[in-house]
Amino acid sequence: MNSSRPVTIKDIARRFRCSPSTVSRALNDHPAINEDTRKNIQEYAREVGYQRNEVSLSLLNKKTASLGVVVPTISNYYETAVIEGLHTVLQPMGYTLNICVTNESYLLEKESLSKLLSNRTEGIFLSVSQETYDAGYYEHLENVIQRKTPLIFIDREYEDFETSRATVDDYHGAFAAVEHLVTLGYKQIAHLKGPNGLTVSEQRFKGYLNCLKKYNMPVREELIINTNFNVESAILPTKRLLELTSPPDAIFGVNDQVAIGAMRVAKDKGLRIPQDIGLVGFDNSPISAYMYPSLTTVHRPGRKIGMEASRLFLNQLNGSGDFAPESIVLPSELVIRESSLRI
Amino acid sequence: MNSSRPVTIKDIARRFRCSPSTVSRALNDHPAINEDTRKNIQEYAREVGYQRNEVSLSLLNKKTASLGVVVPTISNYYETAVIEGLHTVLQPMGYTLNICVTNESYLLEKESLSKLLSNRTEGIFLSVSQETYDAGYYEHLENVIQRKTPLIFIDREYEDFETSRATVDDYHGAFAAVEHLVTLGYKQIAHLKGPNGLTVSEQRFKGYLNCLKKYNMPVREELIINTNFNVESAILPTKRLLELTSPPDAIFGVNDQVAIGAMRVAKDKGLRIPQDIGLVGFDNSPISAYMYPSLTTVHRPGRKIGMEASRLFLNQLNGSGDFAPESIVLPSELVIRESSLRI
DNA sequence: GAAATTTTTTCAAACGTTTGCATTCGATAT
């Protein structure tokens, strides 16, 4: 019954008929404390399972050792890889990660940030939601900036904000992917594009476009269809592509999921991959290497992004007064596998 | 410079030459406050971006509105589905989730729990690490119980602990999967087993064994090989299986990843699926439906588990004094697809 | 115009811990 109330320093003080200060110092191995007193108190504390109340310390020191991670979803490989990266660096330093999922909703994002600020989170890693991005909202961010809480953008970013950011070079990855297809002699390259407006979608799309341009290949509007980053969303678009009178001989998917969806549809149609149709994805998710045929893709270093973002945060935290935001752009890397490698 | 220190209630009080109590009441719409005073204070607070310090409130009310989620990994579909489920129920109630990843290490698990207790987390969802389970450690849990912090086991559990738990009926799912293969006339059914000792592995293994027994089929030791829940770990074991003088005509994988690894190896060997070899996985991960052939699997309701676990937590929290732990076992469901469906 | 009443505001304590400074208590030196 009463054992539910955690033991406090005062409880121990009462037990030893001494002041809380003495107990505090004893527990913290302060040199001015008598050796016997120290030992007795420490032993008793261990016995009754004393555990210091970090909340009170947070209040006193204005340090919470907790960080916010605000992401649209955690059900994709890439996002969890990023979180793992953050974890790898920050958990050993004693930070706790508060994960907030926005489901691409502006309202949830706004509320999450507000909550994190109220909880006096010491830093925020943010991958803005699609809704936020589409509508161009930013007031909720001003709030964070004003508080001088370090804000680190991950992948999805606002160009004109004075913050650090860690992103992957989607543009050159996409360019390399398409160039690879072109080099192999594919002529009609389709693109299953991501949702409009997101940096990630647009950068990859731009890579696709510019590569075609470089090789003087026509851009056929009907070969570019939007999808939604998941397998299902690629099924119908791919069917539509393959039913064109002049169908594509290769498809570049905005991510692996989408490319895998396309692969499934192509196989159902009896097409041989890569002979009849070449496929390239993006992410290098673990599964991509074990598809049949294995999927050519662009490696996206999620863990590394998480670790770099952590570094950016630490830099900003320890930075002297005048802080200059840093931008880290990690290269993405083409991983050539069977789904594109026709001879 | 000084704008970095968040505005406090005292700052506002100074500005209006009134006491902090008045400000507090004004901000909380206390009826005993003069209408004008209230309006002025609220307006000013909004202007300067006042945000109440939840840390101090946590200390005062002994309520932190934060919950711990301790899991071995977050890079599998299932785990993230569980977290999403927790989120779905608990985020709208104002709870913050502190995610701790243990990487299957006992030490990290112990430290995570200790940290969560120090932070006065109001509840802990735990999927014990493999190391903890193997060694049978439990002292770190006693600690949580003693504090009367609600502890909810997820999937991996200790039989003899007086806590609530939410698990999936792995046993019957596995049984159904193997029975399905047997019914279709598969005779030599191999099992790519998970790591020894984990409830999840053992339950599925038991389902496999008991089903074979029920149908009077011999259990061949060499058809049972350990894997590690991921694709890579299935490659060599599958190769070994297929090189046996009397190779299996079906493989039941402990999860989809493993089954997908097996699928890849089988295809490389030129085997037709399901004619030459039948395959069944476990999890019903999104990708399983889009493999070629699509993968027969057992649906494992991760989201639901998360939501049920939340419910268990809330029950325990609101429960009157004498609390009786609940066990929820959700059914798993066979999803029949192409990889097993030979005619 | 004083008493009674209502409205509005302030006081003080509480949550758990740390920490600079003051105090106490022996012991040693003079």
Added chain:
DNA sequence: ATATCGAATGCAAACGTTTGAAAAAATTTC
């Protein structure tokens, strides 16, 4: 015996907020 010193401990304030009770101020009543 007194001054001096060192060791060990206690006091009080601080962090930001809420809240019951007391006080003050304004309003009404007779």
